[in-house]
Amino acid sequence: MTEDEDYLDKSPSAAQMGKAAEYLVAASCILATQGELNVSTAQVDNQGVDLVFHRQGSPVTLAVQVKSRMSTTSVVQKGRYLADVRSQTFRARDDLDMLFVAVDVERRAIMTAWLIPSGVFGEMVSEPNGKGKYRFAASLKPDSKDRWSPYRLTGPELAQRILARLSEVEKAAPR
Template sequence: MSTADEEYLDKSPAAARMGKAAEHLVAAAAILATGGELNVSTSLVDDEGVDLVFHRRGSSATLAVQVKSRMSTGTQVQQGRLMANVRSQTFQPRPGLDMLFVAVDVEQGAVMTAWLVPSPRFADLVSPPNQLGRLRFSASMKPDAQDRWRPFRLTAAELPRRILARLAELEQPEPA
């Protein structure tokens, strides 16, 4: 599939619907897997690159998350790679923002593989923006892959626990 085709599909109504469904899938799975310890809010308007906001019951810390999902029916995912673009014009790295890249098995309605990357680390590791101002995330889904994104790769079962760990990190007082 050409880059032009990928950009067209990224903007199609079906792609937007599938992306929103993937966000809700992640949110529901996180709540269920933690026995309701995690709660999730969604944005009515996504103009700041935040799709989900996680918080732990009884805590004031929040983790904003931008979700980029790709479906199992896509050529790249079938070939064992997840590729996604992040608009550099709206990307503002900060401690309480993570980037979540997920491959979704559409037949099972489940997360296959995920990468939860704190936005400051994403900014450090990603290549400079392309001519369209997009930051390209490209990670292997192969179990033995050792690419730069490997430390952030998670199974569906590991993702909710990692979100809880990120919230615990954010609860720590800032060093003076």
């Protein structure tokens, strides 16, 4: 197994940690906006949607697929982030974003995140690999200029970017 693939080793707690990261994102965004953002979670993740954000008093929603990696993994410790997105569930649409998030386990905080509109993600990734997955690979270094750097956010920036994305979705919605 290559070093790039070791992040895929699923421990029995991997799903539990992934769900905890989703709740961390949701709680952080609600707290950062003092309740302006509200978040719903999916009962079943068969559409590739983990969280659905909306602004209080607005019917517009932003669906988000969350891929998380923990600070305790060797790849993250080396300053890299890797995740795969299943092509079977990925369908680009205006109201769907991909959220890749690195979580500092010790601090229980978001280290780095990338919020990427699904249409942009679909255009920027290559064909799915032999296992039907799109690979997301980015640098965690703040001064990196990799192709994903325009979408890189700090934890505190994430909630404001989601609010901005909701405004973009609202403007693009047919009237």
